[in-house]
Amino acid sequence: MHIAWRSWAVPGLLLTVAAMAQGPLQTIDMPQGGRIVYGTVQGADSQGAALVAVLRMMHQNCGERPQIGQAFRLRGTDGVGLFFTVINHPAGNVPVAGLIIAAGSGPHKTEAALLSDSANRFGSTINPMLTKLFSVWHPSGLPGPAPAASQSSPSPKAAPAAGPSSAAARLHTIAASDDSVSIGIPDGWVMAPNSGRGTIIVKGPQGEVLALNMMRNAVDPSSAWQQRFWRQGGSPPPGSIVYPYHGNLVKAFPELFQQWRRAGGQGPAPLQIDSIEPMPSGQGQECVHAKGQMDPDGRGMQTMNDMMCAILPLDFGGYTVVLHHCLLPNALAEREKDTVTAMIASWKLNAEVINRQMEEASRQKAASDQAILAQGQQAVANIKAIGERARIRNDAVQAANDAQHAGYWAQQDNNARNAQGFSNYQRDQTVIRDVQNPDTHATVWNQTAGWLERAFPNRIEEVPVSQYIKGQDY
Numbered sequence: 001m002h003i004a005w006r007s008w009a010v011p012g013l014l015l016t017v018a019a020m021a022q023g024p025l026q027t028i029d030m031p032q033g034g035r036i037v038y039g040t041v042q043g044a045d046s047q048g049a050a051l052v053a054v055l056r057m058m059h060q061n062c063g064e065r066p067q068i069g070q071a072f073r074l075r076g077t078d079g080v081g082l083f084f085t086v087i088n089h090p091a092g093n094v095p096v097a098g099l100i101i102a103a104g105s106g107p108h109k110t111e112a113a114l115l116s117d118s119a120n121r122f123g124s125t126i127n128p129m130l131t132k133l134f135s136v137w138h139p140s141g142l143p144g145p146a147p148a149a150s151q152s153s154p155s156p157k158a159a160p161a162a163g164p165s166s167a168a169a170r171l172h173t174i175a176a177s178d179d180s181v182s183i184g185i186p187d188g189w190v191m192a193p194n195s196g197r198g199t200i201i202v203k204g205p206q207g208e209v210l211a212l213n214m215m216r217n218a219v220d221p222s223s224a225w226q227q228r229f230w231r232q233g234g235s236p237p238p239g240s241i242v243y244p245y246h247g248n249l250v251k252a253f254p255e256l257f258q259q260w261r262r263a264g265g266q267g268p269a270p271l272q273i274d275s276i277e278p279m280p281s282g283q284g285q286e287c288v289h290a291k292g293q294m295d296p297d298g299r300g301m302q303t304m305n306d307m308m309c310a311i312l313p314l315d316f317g318g319y320t321v322v323l324h325h326c327l328l329p330n331a332l333a334e335r336e337k338d339t340v341t342a343m344i345a346s347w348k349l350n351a352e353v354i355n356r357q358m359e360e361a362s363r364q365k366a367a368s369d370q371a372i373l374a375q376g377q378q379a380v381a382n383i384k385a386i387g388e389r390a391r392i393r394n395d396a397v398q399a400a401n402d403a404q405h406a407g408y409w410a411q412q413d414n415n416a417r418n419a420q421g422f423s424n425y426q427r428d429q430t431v432i433r434d435v436q437n438p439d440t441h442a443t444v445w446n447q448t449a450g451w452l453e454r455a456f457p458n459r460i461e462e463v464p465v466s467q468y469i470k471g472q473d474y
Contacts, residue, residue: 034126072279273291
């Protein structure tokens with residue numbers, strides 16, 4: 001049978017969820033705080049579908065879209081986990097943090113569990129909730145007791161003799177100067193001044209580094225367009241990665257990571273990779289999760305836990321690389337992994353600010369396009385006046401200008417398509433089309449789609465899920 005929506009309360013926290021199960025929905029209130037809900041997700045035939053179903057339930061009941069981290073596989077199991085934060089508006093704008101776990105697969109057989117608590121307490125209550133959950137919940141793919149959150153989440157791998165893990169530290173929220181992104185950090189941690197435009201970098205008092213959503217332009221030197229451009233005197237924009245795009249990020253990660261450092265003005269770093277595995281990613285990109293150790297500054301190896309995504313190249317050979325980077329001294333890696341997990345769960349993008357930044361960038365592009373057009377018209381007049389030699393020279397200059405603008409707007413476009421989950425909903429994206437050419441679809445950020453619909457109301461429209469085209473949209 002189908003069980004309807006219902007609400008439940010926890011002292012100091014009201015969170016409304018959907019009853020997911022075909023059978024009875026199980027609920028556990030923890031004495032130290034937090035709530036566990038688990039059951040079979042109706043109609044979900046995969047773990048990704050189960051995660052999306054639970055996220056949609058929270059979206060509808062909390063009044064806003066949950067902010068999610070990257071999905072990860074629970075160590076030693078077939079289960080998939082996803083941390084989230086959300087503001088529960090019906091409960092009085094209460095900040096909530098939590099973890100969704102999906103296990104099993106098959107028609108009407110996928111199960112999920114939702115663990116949540118107030119955001120300022122979740123870091124200390126997650127492990128007791130996990131211990132309780134896996135003492136009573138045994139779906140397929142999760143045999144026996146599951147490890148604590150610090151082991152099952154995508155936290156850094158500790159070096160031997162790192163010491164026992166301690167509870168997550170209390171966090172306080174900070175935001176970048178442009179208010180585009182925020183994160184919770186413990187006392188003693190500080191934010192790097194170059195944080196902003198969706199990227200945030202924070203550093204701990206003992207050399208810890210956590211950098212989320214860093215982006216760099218990249219160019220593929222094997223691209224025919226790039227080779228022709230370079231022969232004409234062009235060069236990649238400053239700070240760009242120059243590395244061939246092979247379509248195999250698992251294999252390319254070590255060298256691409258070093259090229260990332262080189263693009264930022266840093267030298268190569270000793271790197272020891274313990275494991276690299278592909279991560280679920282949306283259309284048009286590939287992602288990997290890499291764990292190991294590196295020496296960033298010649299002072300010795302440290303524990304590294306990174307996620308890297310590469311967004312497919314455009315016609316001119318440009319692509320975008322996104323890096324989430326965590327580096328901890330080996331002696332602190334085990335003790336601080338719960339704190340880092342809670343920090344990652346608290347990371348939140350401000351969609352309103354990012355949308356405003358994109359609209360401003362669009363206005364600047366329109367003005368720049370007009371200036372380029374005027375320059376081009378003058379160039380044509382010069383070509384007619386001074387002959388073929390001037391025409392060739394002007395073409396080269398124009399090509400350089402075009403490449404610079406193409407590189408800039410490739411970054412904006414790629415940023416808009418950046419993903420963090422298994423589906424358009426998880427990635428906060430929308431499929432759009434031109435009504436005059438309805439078989440041509442594009443997947444963009446929700447805010448990008450909204451801007452296009454406002455700018456071209458008679459041309460651009462959202463594509464219903466029922467009309468997605470295989471090979472283009474999924």
